[in-house]
Amino acid sequence: MNQYVKSFLHRGLIFGGFGPIVVAIVFMCISFGNDDFCLNALQILLATVSSYLLAFVQAGVTVFNQIEHWSTVKSLLCHFSTLYAAYSVCYVVNSWIPFEPMVLVIFTAVFAVLFFAIWAIVYFSVKATSKKLNSQLKG
Numbered sequence: 001m002n003q004y005v006k007s008f009l010h011r012g013l014i015f016g017g018f019g020p021i022v023v024a025i026v027f028m029c030i031s032f033g034n035d036d037f038c039l040n041a042l043q044i045l046l047a048t049v050s051s052y053l054l055a056f057v058q059a060g061v062t063v064f065n066q067i068e069h070w071s072t073v074k075s076l077l078c079h080f081s082t083l084y085a086a087y088s089v090c091y092v093v094n095s096w097i098p099f100e101p102m103v104l105v106i107f108t109a110v111f112a113v114l115f116f117a118i119w120a121i122v123y124f125s126v127k128a129t130s131k132k133l134n135s136q137l138k139g
């Protein structure tokens with residue numbers, strides 16, 4: 001099996017369990033603020049399974065940044081498209097956002113802006129740290 005596939009699966013299995021924990025905390029917080037908050041068993045099951053899969057994918061896609069023969073743009077676009085697909089499907093399936101064109105456009109815009117902003121911050125932070133470490137090694 002490809003080393004990147006193994007790494008994807010390994011990371012996903014390690015961190016996937018955090019998704020249902022986050023969903024449980026969110027549901028608990030909502031219930032504190034809304035006395036009429038009620039979920040049926042299917043909603044709980046769907047949220048639990050989909051949040052596990054979402055966390056699994058979220059952890060696994062970090063492997064795209066480590067494929068050395070890929071360009072930065074290719075890894076960035078694969079990372080973005082995989083996460084966008086996972087989040088949008090999860091949110092629509094759980095009815096966390098309605099399946100309406102304008103809502104999906106807004107979701108896409110917000111997701112893209114946040115993704116690229118976070119990616120840029122991480123990218124330039126790592127680049128600055130690498131430059132600093134390399135200068136310390138040379139001098």
